[in-house]
Amino acid sequence: MAEPAVSRPAPSRLGxxxxxxxxxxxxxxxxVAASAAALAVxxxxxxxxxxxxxxxxxxxxxxxxxxxxxGARRHSLRLPxxxxxxxxxxxxxxxxxxxxxxxxxxxxxxxxxxxPFTTALTVFLGHLALLSLAYSWPVLPxxxxxxxxxxxxxxxGLKTFLIAYVWSAVTVWLxxxxxxxxxxxxxxxxxxxxxxxxxxxVALVFDLRDYARDQRNGPLTLPGLLGYQAGRWLALACTLAxxxxxxxxxxxxxxxxxxxxxxxxxxxxxxxxxxxxxxYYALLADGVLLVQAxxxxxxxxxx
Numbered sequence: 307m308a309e310p311a312v313s314r315p316a317p318s319r320l321g322x323x324x325x326x327x328x329x330x331x332x333x334x335x336x337x338v339a340a341s342a343a344a345l346a347v348x349x350x351x352x353x354x355x356x357x358x359x360x361x362x363x364x365x366x367x368x369x370x371x372x373x374x375x376x377g378a379r380r381h382s383l384r385l386p387x388x389x390x391x392x393x394x395x396x397x398x399x400x401x402x403x404x405x406x407x408x409x410x411x412x413x414x415x416x417x418x419x420x421x422p423f424t425t426a427l428t429v430f431l432g433h434l435a436l437l438s439l440a441y442s443w444p445v446l447p448x449x450x451x452x453x454x455x456x457x458x459x460x461x462x463g464l465k466t467f468l469i470a471y472v473w474s475a476v477t478v479w480l481x482x483x484x485x486x487x488x489x490x491x492x493x494x495x496x497x498x499x500x501x502x503x504x505x506x507x508v509a510l511v512f513d514l515r516d517y518a519r520d521q522r523n524g525p526l527t528l529p530g531l532l533g534y535q536a537g538r539w540l541a542l543a544c545t546l547a548x549x550x551x552x553x554x555x556x557x558x559x560x561x562x563x564x565x566x567x568x569x570x571x572x573x574x575x576x577x578x579x580x581x582x583x584x585x586y587y588a589l590l591a592d593g594v595l596l597v598q599a600x601x602x603x604x605x606x607x608x609x
Contacts, residue, residue, distance in 0.1 A: 332588035333395040339369035341595035345477035348602040371410035378403040392584040426483040462526040470506040503548035510541035560605035567598040
């Protein structure tokens with residue numbers, strides 16, 4: 307005999323509001339942007355230098371702008387029943403995303419023009435702008451004579467390294483430049499190397515998520531080139547490298563505290579696979595970025 311169906315109680319109004327807020331925070335890239343700003347602040351905290359609020363505000367605005375540009379474009383409103391929650395939310399909230407993009411762009415321009423670090427920002431943002439253009443525009447020669455020219459995005463495996471570089475540059479080099487710290491000092495370049503390895507591990511988690519799609523449509527990411535399990539082991543190796551790069555000037559308790567985000571990242575990498583829900587990646591994989599920032603600030607306070 308078949309078991310009777312068990313009816314689940316409908317979520318309360320408070321529960322619906324909580325889920326709506328969580329979806330908005332995750333799928334509008336609010337958590338990602340807040341994590342980027344927090345990582346910039348944590349870098350200055352480690353150097354024990356106060357960072358003007360305009361710098362993390364600029365990082366927040368820039369991240370919201372870049373990460374929501376694709377979601378703000380026009381999408382088909384015909385969604386299949388099996389569409390993932392993130393995709394459905396983006397299509398249903400396109401006007402909100404357009405508003406976020408416009409507001410972020412206005413804030414970014416205002417912060418740039420009013421910033422006391424205009425010279426440093428011009429040089430820094432200029433090289434990132436050139437990198438972005440080279441990523442999208444056909445600057446590479448064709449593979450075969452008479453073929454189409456290619457952008458950096460068509461170079462297999464390069465995307466993940468570019469993500470790690472841009473995030474590390476924005477959250478380490480940008481605060482250092484604004485604080486007039488030489489990029490060659492151990493406290494800066496070691497933090498940059500540590501951050502690069504950490505972001506590379508997190509980016510590889512999303513490459514594992516998109517493995518099948520990238521195999522079909524290209525360009526291939528690192529897991530596509532190396533194999534799925536090899537990509538997972540590479541992410542774990544990057545996590546280990548980020549932990550092994552000890553930061554100078556921190557006592558043993560602070561160094562031990564910095565093991566926490568590495569452990570959490572390793573768990574996220576180990577249990578990541580293509581069937582995981584959008585919430586796994588948007589909340590846990592992106593959430594370790596915020597944990598990384600919080601633990602570095604706490605470690606700096608411990609000394």
